[in-house]
Amino acid sequence: MTSPPTTPGSATEAHLLLVEDDEVIRNTVRMLLERYGFTVSTAADGLSGLEMFRERRPDLLLLDVMLPELDGIGLCRRIRELSLAPILMMSARGDALDVVSGLEAGADDYVVKPCESAVLVARIRSLLRRASFTPAHSPADANGADDSGTATMTFGDLTIDTRGMEVHRAGEPLALTPTELRMLLEFAASPGVVLERRTLLRRVWDHAWHGDTRVVDLHVQRLRAKIGPERIETVRGFGYKLRR
Structure with missing residues (x-):
């Protein structure tokens, strides 16, 4: 994950849940997103992430594909049984199978790690706008x-x-x-x-x-x-x- 810009931009009250097993990446991404005004909860494995989702009902989830206990694909499917909350999958390899599996499981979008901070935040904001979208006319x-x-x-x-x-x-x-x-x-x-x-x-x-x-x-x-x-x-x- 690249360094964030010096001016993060407007803050938001959205609550995000980040499920990532790598402690360095987890803390780096959490601090980055908090700089942009997000509230961020974290979990280090899929089962903990599922439990935290049930307890806190975040506005958006960021799920790593490779997770212990319950992988990101399985976690995505379990969450889709409970909620329509936006899900952004994160893949270290950008492997076609990872991408397809994540989207088929119900994810809304995906990014490949490492990812530019501005790109990650833009994708998150796009998903949040989509979740609250109301057409001006039809x-x-x-x-x-x-x-x-x-x-x-x-x-x-x-x-x-x-x-x-x-x-x-x-x-x-x-x-x-x-x-x-x-x-x-x-x-x-x-x-x-x-x-x-x-x-x-x-x-x-x-x-x-x-x-x-x-x-x-x-x-x-x-x-x-x-x-x-x-x-x-x-x-x-x-x-x-x-x-x-």
Whole structure:
């Protein structure tokens, strides 16, 4: 982890849970994040991290992939059974298997260690913004809201309440992570329009990505599993679109 800048930037009251077995890295990252105004709890193994999560319910988790007792992938899966809180995976190698496994387990994003401090903080802030995201406007707003003040978009049996930030399929509520919800809103804002992977990265993840775009593909897979595989069409060589 590289040294932080002399001016960390605006403080935040967000509470983070860092699960990292390497004591030097754990303390370095904790001090870095505290300099940026975050409250940081730490754990040195997966089981301790799970227990601490249950006790403290942090706003965001940073999980190392290689952890004793319960590895980061397993911990991510266990947390996803309990919560939709944003999860940022940290991999020392950037190994494709680590990345894919973490995202498939329910992580929202990942970084490769060592990571520039500004990049790490930017990713964290992006995830926190996503978790508290409320659209300023939506296509449904243009047609007016009903008497209850809701604004909805409907695609077959899929209904999106853009004010209540709720999604229902055949009348049943869907539990979407903040990343999945943000992605669905991007698709719903332009039904039938192909969105390139890099466009989705910029709009959903708030950053330009110049490497592997599998983070988008895996989140599309997860979203399809919840809203129906036929809803999002792959346009080979270009990206994805929500069917009208």
